[in-house]
Amino acid sequence: MxxxxxxxxxxxxxxxxxxxxxxxxxxxxxxxxxxxxxxPSQVIDTMRDHLALHYSNVGRAMHVLGAESTDAYESARDKVAAFVGAPSRDEIVFTKNASEALNLVAYSFGNPANTDPRFTLGPGDEIVISEMEHHSNIVPWQLLVQRTGATLKWFGVTDDGRLDYDPSVVTERTKIVSIAHQSNVLGTVNPVAEVAARAHEVGALIMLDASQSVPHHPVDVTRLGADFVAFTGHKMVGPSGIGVLWGRAGLLEAMPPFLGGGEMIEAVWMDRSTYAPVPHKFEAGTPPIVEAIGLGAAVDYLTEVxxxxxxxxxxxxxxxxxxxxxxxxxxxxxxxxxxxxxxxxxxxxxxxxxxxxxxxxxxxxxxxxxxxxxxxxxxxxxxxxxxxxxxxxxxxxxxxxxxxxxxxxxxxxxxxxx
Structure with missing residues (x-):
C-alpha cells in the first residue's frame, strides 16, 4: 500500500x-x-457529490446516471477487495453492517435449501464461538442452534483478557468456528491463524468478526486462513448502513440466497426462480448505493494514509x-x-x-x-x-x-x- x-x-x-x-x-x-x-471531508464530499450529480439506481437503468451510479458502486467493491486482499472482487458482498454479514452466513447452516455437506447441521453437530464475542457474533449462532438442535460451545477468556484457546474444544463434530479477530472490549488480537488451522484440520469452517481489526491493522483475508470475514464501514471512517462479507468463492456459490427480491435473480417464473451469480445473489433490492460509494472513499483515504x-x-x-x-x-x-x-x-x-x-x-x-x-x-x-x-x-x-x-x-x- x-x-x-x-x-x-x-x-x-x-x-x-x-x-x-x-x-x-x-x-x-x-x-x-x-x-x-x-x-473525513473526503468521504463526506464524495457522498454529497454522488447524491447531487450522479445518483440513480444501480444495475437497472440504461441511462447516463444509471451507468455512472453502477460504475461507482462496483468500483467501491473493487476498492474493498483490494484493501483486504480478496482474490476476487466477486467475493465481496455488500451488507448493511457486520451483523447482517454474520447472520447471512449463519442462515446457510442447517438450511434445507443447502445440501452441501459443509453446511448441513443438526443434533450432535457443534458451533464454536468465544466468551469475548460481540452480541452480533453470539445471537445468530444461538438462533441457529434453536432451529437445528446443534450444540453451541465456546472458548473461555483468561484473567488477563486473552483467548483461553483449547484446541480440544474444536472436534470432529464442529461445523463452524466464529470468533473476533480483535475484541471490541479487551483490545485482544486473537491467534486466528492457529484457530483456523485447527478448524480446517477437522473439516470445519471458520468465520472472523473483523469489525475491530480491518479499520486499524493491515488485513489480508487469505493470510488469516479464514473462510468468511465480516466487517463494517462506520468503524473505518466510512458511513453507517454499509458492511462487508468476504467469503471464499466456492462457499458463497454453495450458499442459498439470504434475502429475495430484485437484482438477486437470474430469471423468475410464478413457481420458481433462478439466481444471479455471487455477489449479487446476496444483494437483494436496492442496495445502500451512496453508502457503498462512501465506503470506497474511506478505503481510498485509509490506503493513502x-x-x-x-x-x-x-x-x-x-x-x-x-x-x-x-x-x-x-x-x-x-x-x-x-x-x-x-x-x-x-x-x-x-x-x-x-x-x-x-x-x-x-x-x-x-x-x-x-x-x-x-x-x-x-x-x-x-x-x-x-x-x-x-x-x-x-x-x-x-x-x-x-x-x-x-x-x-x-x-x-x-x-x-x-
Whole structure:
C-alpha cells in the first residue's frame, strides 16, 4: 500500500467534527472510535457529490446516471477487495453492517435449501464461538442452534483478557468456528491463524468478526486462513448502513440466497426462480448505493494514509495510554496490560464508581467522549464479574494530548466521589 508521512495534526484537519466546540467552549476529545469512527471531508464530499450529480439506481437503468451510479458502486467493491486482499472482487458482498454479514452466513447452516455437506447441521453437530464475542457474533449462532438442535460451545477468556484457546474444544463434530479477530472490549488480537488451522484440520469452517481489526491493522483475508470475514464501514471512517462479507468463492456459490427480491435473480417464473451469480445473489433490492460509494472513499483515504502507519500510530497511543492509566488509583484494566497482540481499545473500571457516572462527568466537564456499558458483550462482563466498563478506543486522528485529557478527567472523577 502507498504510504505518506503520518502527521496526526494534518489528518485531524480532514475531519470537520474536530473544528467544532462543545457547550461552554470545550474542545471535543473523541475516544469512542471502537463504537463508530468520525468521517473525513473526503468521504463526506464524495457522498454529497454522488447524491447531487450522479445518483440513480444501480444495475437497472440504461441511462447516463444509471451507468455512472453502477460504475461507482462496483468500483467501491473493487476498492474493498483490494484493501483486504480478496482474490476476487466477486467475493465481496455488500451488507448493511457486520451483523447482517454474520447472520447471512449463519442462515446457510442447517438450511434445507443447502445440501452441501459443509453446511448441513443438526443434533450432535457443534458451533464454536468465544466468551469475548460481540452480541452480533453470539445471537445468530444461538438462533441457529434453536432451529437445528446443534450444540453451541465456546472458548473461555483468561484473567488477563486473552483467548483461553483449547484446541480440544474444536472436534470432529464442529461445523463452524466464529470468533473476533480483535475484541471490541479487551483490545485482544486473537491467534486466528492457529484457530483456523485447527478448524480446517477437522473439516470445519471458520468465520472472523473483523469489525475491530480491518479499520486499524493491515488485513489480508487469505493470510488469516479464514473462510468468511465480516466487517463494517462506520468503524473505518466510512458511513453507517454499509458492511462487508468476504467469503471464499466456492462457499458463497454453495450458499442459498439470504434475502429475495430484485437484482438477486437470474430469471423468475410464478413457481420458481433462478439466481444471479455471487455477489449479487446476496444483494437483494436496492442496495445502500451512496453508502457503498462512501465506503470506497474511506478505503481510498485509509490506503493513502497507509494502514501500516495507522497501526504504528495507534500502537504509540496505546503504549502511552497503558502507562498513563497505571497512574490512576483504583483503576482496573480489563484486558491485556501490554502491547503484545492487542489493539487500541482500553476498557476499565474505577473502584467504587459506576462507569455511567465516569462517562457522564468526562463528557460534561472535560468534553471527553468514551463509551460506557457492556459494549454489546455482556457475557464477557459477566466473566469478569462486573456489570459494565468505561472504554476508551483510539484511531488515526487521536493524540497523546487527548489521552492526557482523559487521565485528568479520571482524576477529577475520583475527587468527586472521594
Amino acid at each position: 502507498t504510504q505518506i508521512s503520518f502527521d496526526v495534526e494534518k489528518i485531524r484537519k480532514d475531519f470537520p467534527v474536530f473544528s467544532r466546540e462543545l457547550p461552554d467552549g470545550r474542545p471535543l476529545v473523541y475516544l469512542d472510535s471502537g463504537n463508530s469512527s468520525q468521517k 497507509g494502514m501500516e502507519a495507522v497501526e504504528a500510530h495507534e500502537r504509540t497511543l496505546t503504549s502511552y495510554a497503558l502507562d498513563a492509566l497505571r497512574e490512576v488509583p483504583g483503576l482496573r484494566l480489563i484486558g491485556p496490560d501490554s502491547l503484545e497482540e492487542r489493539g487500541g481499545t482500553l476498557s476499565f473500571t474505577l473502584e467504587g464508581i459506576h462507569p455511567h457516572d465516569v462517562g457522564q462527568i468526562l463528557d460534561d466537564q472535560f468534553g471527553v467522549a468514551v463509551r460506557v456499558g457492556h459494549h454489546c458483550a455482556r457475557p464477557l462482563h459477566l466473566r469478569f464479574g462486573i456489570p459494565a466498563t468505561t472504554r476508551a478506543s483510539f484511531y488515526l486522528y487521536n493524540t497523546t494530548g487527548e489521552i492526557d485529557a482523559l487521565v485528568r478527567g479520571l482524576h477529577h472523577v475520583q475527587k468527586v466521589f472521594a
